[in-house]
């Protein structure tokens with residue numbers, strides 16, 4: 001006969017607590033994005049803006065220019081890129097904690113040491129006057145970011161799920177990758193930013209193996 005070890009056997013009370021937990025989740029109260037400002041943006045953004053201008057190579061049908069996608073380790077030999085991306089990766093745990101509130105995910109009970117995030121891929125966007133980006137998602141990535149490098153007066157906001165979020169130099173927005181977003185027609189020249197996707201790489205310690 002199968003013997004279950006290390007399992008609490010008070011099944012009825014566990015069912016009750018599951019039901020109570022479900023009652024506490026209010027998905028309407030879930031936030032859709034987190035924003036913060038990179039403290040060193042005044043030092044690195046002018047250099048990154050020039051890099052973007054020099055490396056955009058494709059024009060979308062909405063007029064925006066893009067670089068080719070890079071994986072998260074690409075260009076880390078450039079100290080300004082590495083400084084920015086290291087800060088983003090260090091910030092992601094706090095950002096995801098906020099996005100996880102009312103998500104119903106068991107992630108909310110994860111130990112701090114598990115919370116490790118990496119940039120999986122990124123690309124830069126450069127918006128000439130009149131250009132924009134049509135509504136899209138970053139599915140199948142669950143977490144995405146937008147980092148604003150050069151935001152002249154008249155720049156379009158970041159429109160997430162229909163809501164206009166004003167952006168500024170050095171602003172990082174972390175959002176759920178399956179949420180629709182767009183950039184309305186630009187009323188300025190040279191708006192530039194870096195867009196990317198994030199993967200969750202939990203630092204799970206070595207466990208005993210299944211026998």
Ligand SMILES: [Fe+2]
Pocket residue numbers: 136137138181195
């Ligand atoms: Fe996007």
